[in-house]
Amino acid sequence: MSALAERLGPLRCQLPGRDTELPLAAPESEAALVELIQEASAGGLKVLPIGNGTRLGGVFGAPADLLLSTRALSGVVAYEPGDGTVTALAGTTMSDLAGAVAVGGHRLTPDVPRPREATLGGVIADGLSGGDRLRFGPTRHHVLGMRVLSSDGEITKTGGRLVKNVTGFELHRLYAGSGGSLCLILEASLRLFAAPAARACATFTCSSLEAALDIAERLSAPPLEPTAVYLSRKESSWSLIASLDGRSERVERERALVEERTQGAAWCEGADADALYTTARDEAPRETEASALRISVRPSRVQQVLHLLLRHSPNSAPYVHPLAGTVEVITDVDSALCAELRALGASVRVRGAADPGAAGASALEGRLKKAVDPHGIFCGEA
Amino acid sequence: MNSLLLHELKRIVGPEGLTTDRTRRQAYECDGLALVRKVPDLVLAPLDTAQASECMRLLKKEGLPVIPRGAGTGLAGGATPHEGGVVFKTSRMRRVLEVNERDRFARVEAGVVNVDLTSACSHHGLHYAPDPSSQQACTIGGNVANNSGGPHCFRYGATTRSILGLTVITADGEVLELGGPEPDPEGLDLVGCFVGCEGMLGVATEVSCRLIPTPETTETLLALFPSLDGACEAVTELIAANLEPSAIEILDRLTIEAVEASVLAAGYPDEADAVLLIDIDGLFEEVHGTARDVEEIARSHGAFDVRTATDAKDRARLWAGRKGAFGAMGRIAPDLYVADVVVPRTRLKEVVLATTEICKARGLKLSNVFHAGDGNLHPNISYDRRDEEEVARVLDAGTEIMKKCVAVGGSLSGEHGIGLEKRDEMHRVFSEADLDAMLRVRAAWDPDERMNPGKAIPVRGCMEVKTKPLPVPAGGGRS
Numbered sequence: 001m002s003a004l005a006e007r008l009g010p011l012r013c014q015l016p017g018r019d020t021e022l023p024l025a026a027p028e029s030e031a032a033l034v035e036l037i038q039e040a041s042a043g044g045l046k047v048l049p050i051g052n053g054t055r056l057g058g059v060f061g062a063p064a065d066l067l068l069s070t071r072a073l074s075g076v077v078a079y080e081p082g083d084g085t086v087t088a089l090a091g092t093t094m095s096d097l098a099g100a101v102a103v104g105g106h107r108l109t110p111d112v113p114r115p116r117e118a119t120l121g122g123v124i125a126d127g128l129s130g131g132d133r134l135r136f137g138p139t140r141h142h143v144l145g146m147r148v149l150s151s152d153g154e155i156t157k158t159g160g161r162l163v164k165n166v167t168g169f170e171l172h173r174l175y176a177g178s179g180g181s182l183c184l185i186l187e188a189s190l191r192l193f194a195a196p197a198a199r200a201c202a203t204f205t206c207s208s209l210e211a212a213l214d215i216a217e218r219l220s221a222p223p224l225e226p227t228a229v230y231l232s233r234k235e236s237s238w239s240l241i242a243s244l245d246g247r248s249e250r251v252e253r254e255r256a257l258v259e260e261r262t263q264g265a266a267w268c269e270g271a272d273a274d275a276l277y278t279t280a281r282d283e284a285p286r287e288t289e290a291s292a293l294r295i296s297v298r299p300s301r302v303q304q305v306l307h308l309l310l311r312h313s314p315n316s317a318p319y320v321h322p323l324a325g326t327v328e329v330i331t332d333v334d335s336a337l338c339a340e341l342r343a344l345g346a347s348v349r350v351r352g353a354a355d356p357g358a359a360g361a362s363a364l365e366g367r368l369k370k371a372v373d374p375h376g377i378f379c380g381e382a
Numbered sequence: 383m384n385s386l387l388l389h390e391l392k393r394i395v396g397p398e399g400l401t402t403d404r405t406r407r408q409a410y411e412c413d414g415l416a417l418v419r420k421v422p423d424l425v426l427a428p429l430d431t432a433q434a435s436e437c438m439r440l441l442k443k444e445g446l447p448v449i450p451r452g453a454g455t456g457l458a459g460g461a462t463p464h465e466g467g468v469v470f471k472t473s474r475m476r477r478v479l480e481v482n483e484r485d486r487f488a489r490v491e492a493g494v495v496n497v498d499l500t501s502a503c504s505h506h507g508l509h510y511a512p513d514p515s516s517q518q519a520c521t522i523g524g525n526v527a528n529n530s531g532g533p534h535c536f537r538y539g540a541t542t543r544s545i546l547g548l549t550v551i552t553a554d555g556e557v558l559e560l561g562g563p564e565p566d567p568e569g570l571d572l573v574g575c576f577v578g579c580e581g582m583l584g585v586a587t588e589v590s591c592r593l594i595p596t597p598e599t600t601e602t603l604l605a606l607f608p609s610l611d612g613a614c615e616a617v618t619e620l621i622a623a624n625l626e627p628s629a630i631e632i633l634d635r636l637t638i639e640a641v642e643a644s645v646l647a648a649g650y651p652d653e654a655d656a657v658l659l660i661d662i663d664g665l666f667e668e669v670h671g672t673a674r675d676v677e678e679i680a681r682s683h684g685a686f687d688v689r690t691a692t693d694a695k696d697r698a699r700l701w702a703g704r705k706g707a708f709g710a711m712g713r714i715a716p717d718l719y720v721a722d723v724v725v726p727r728t729r730l731k732e733v734v735l736a737t738t739e740i741c742k743a744r745g746l747k748l749s750n751v752f753h754a755g756d757g758n759l760h761p762n763i764s765y766d767r768r769d770e771e772e773v774a775r776v777l778d779a780g781t782e783i784m785k786k787c788v789a790v791g792g793s794l795s796g797e798h799g800i801g802l803e804k805r806d807e808m809h810r811v812f813s814e815a816d817l818d819a820m821l822r823v824r825a826a827w828d829p830d831e832r833m834n835p836g837k838a839i840p841v842r843g844c845m846e847v848k849t850k851p852l853p854v855p856a857g858g859g860r861s
Contacts, residue, residue, distance in 0.1 A: 080726065080728055081622055082618055082621055082622040082727060082728040083621070083726045083727050083728050083757075084621055084624075084727070105623075105624045106624065127566060127571075129566070133565075137539075137543060138565065138566065140571060140574060141539060141542070141543045150819070154815050155815075156813070156815045156816045156818075156819045157812065157813070157816050158816065158819070158820075160793050160811070161726070161791065162724050162725075162726065162757065162791075162792065162793055162796075163727070163756055163757065164531060164535060164540060164724055164753070164756040164757065164758050164796045164797065165724055165793045165795070165796060166528065166529045166531075166540070166578050166795050166796065166797055166798070166799050166800075167793040167794045167795050167800060167804075167808070167811055167812075168800070168808065168811070168812060168816070168817075168820055168838070168839075169575070169578065169579060169820045169823060169824070169838075169839075170529070170542065170574060170575065170577065170578050171575070171819060171820065171823060173542070173571050173574025173575050173577075174570060174571060174572075174574065174575040174823065176571060176574070177566070177570070177571050178570055178571075182570075193626070194624035194625070194626055195624070222507060222595035222596070222597075222598070223595070223597065223598035223664075223665055225595075246668065247668050247671055247672070249665075249667035249668055249670075249671045250664065250665055250667060250668035250671075252667065253665050253666070253667045253668070254665070296564045296565045296566035296567070297564055297565075298485040298487075298563045298564055298565075299484075299485055300484045300485050324565060325564065325565045326565060326566070345562070345563070345564060346564065347564045347566060347567050347568040348568065349568065359568070361569065362558075362569070364552075364558065364572065364826065364827065365569055365570050365572075367826035367827075367829075368570060368575075368823065368826045370826070371822040371823055371825060371826040372819070372822065372823065374822075
């Protein structure tokens, strides 16, 4: 450990749930990364792969000996607008990537909170999706392929750069959302979508949660298809923001549908709508030292989940994608709350605290971990 | 086969779930890849998950290879039986267990036919998006195993994007509940890992499928081109212009002639060398706007006419012609080799041209009908399998087409899978280390490698992962 630690330099990082700071390495080449991994494997060290370290709440108390960041490995590897795909190194920030593909008239999905801070590899490994999953689906659906580094220092490829491809097992689906517990993502390819020509945002200020969810329900009925719907608590009221975008004729028609079905919308368009959309997106809670929950539940049960959370923490301010079925909230975490949420069928990821009711990895997950990380060095969130 | 085992299996599945008679077993000697045949020792058809699990436990005790099978419509030999193996078919599991309108999902048994799922939920204003050409026969379980595609995958994605959860029976007979209706299940994405496994990780017995609202309107355009080149160029520009129809298909002249001479005659014009068949769906205003843009691009690449389906019946007729095209090819020759390759969408014209030359040089009759919007080509070669010399030329052409696709950044399969047909071509795309990574994952699910052995991943002499060399059925695999 000491020889390796010396070479890692002065960078340190505080991991939630750990008393001491851990050494952090951010190699500037793949060769250096491979070397570090090989040394860590040989020395039996536990490695936590990270991007910019903005989502460390899920690795509370992880038994890491060192953190390995891909943030210095950044840049677009391939972007051919006519193919509608982009391939980039893991450390590329989501905002840089979005900027690169905007040149060809594309939008980057997922549109995650604070994209200047989040890296491509970190987002994919974390399984993080943006509010735009309502229309485009979760991040894992848009990952076309990857190159990854395994604990034996080998770089392997899965999938490719094609929008349609069933050649070989889709191991990238296994790696996406694996939280750095299986391997280290070096590079990924994503499918792109058309950048919207127009955007309009409707804001509803509601006196009760029920009123806000009633509006959300009205927005979910076909043929309306909002790109994102955000619900958040503002002191004594609830704010619901619906973002409509696409071709201008689509946005105009969807706006008319919203006005038919609801009352009290405050509208903005163009640059104002872009700004509001961005603000709403970036209100997602940061993962800090505070304990928090990331909850995923079928949309029809969002209301029950919110009632449970508010009963448990009356002053909490959940950040909700009600139609996509995801909730993030900073709150005290106890086993009763987690058990009640899970009894509703919700999947619960505890951040910044130990998970009091985690089922643990299944036998199959254990075998997969052993198969993909034979040296058992990666200690990310499984 | 061990008579005690047969007795036990019969007790579980009943006489109708067990096929021992050789004549009846012969019906399972191949799937859509008729070039490779092997009569299975036994065909098992459990009625539900419990029966499937119990059967699998018995098969494990005997160490028998298991070949999962849906409707047998696969085209890559994924369901070709294995020496001494048991075909494990899901076609008796046909119940739609739940349609959840509010959360837009359905839970079905694996043997439900693809088109029957949409029928079961259409009165809720919902449909299931993946629509392989064989959707009148293929099963949801088979679609899961192959990560099947179809024309409308251009917008809605292949099967994997529509699968929320699975009940899987492992080679040990263990019942796994993977994923579910929640958007992001806890733990690893085992559903994503399983879809497209070609029956090598287990057998899915129940599937939770995402449903999507039926669009307010759909407009179907038929653009007529004087050349296949012009149609390919138009598609490349449609993609570059970021237009988002729901399906973009190309049919060439030989395909048009075959369809028009068949019972599925769709009214495709005989004056065109190629047609683009395009669906655009969504809101009225958006659809009309996109259709105008599509027409403009088609005409700028030489389309001499762009027709719009007049009503739902007209639209259905145009699509029935497209989906029945493979069957219609039977008019050209007794057998059809349906190649399935995928290329970057900027390279369509180049690869289609190369494909034509490859077949021409070998004196083969080629027709093209393919998912142009996804870059997913289906060069179809008509032949007679009784002519061994012609079969050799067909297989050689198939290999050359694959090589060309890989050379331009494409891959071996867009939607049919690897199966037996392309197993030994995998090294063109993946390194030894890449293939070993797949084998390690496979071993985690099925340590004894009894699930669909010998498919999709080449067996190599030297690798880190222990694997049992398996005999290749006669005629299977190409060097």
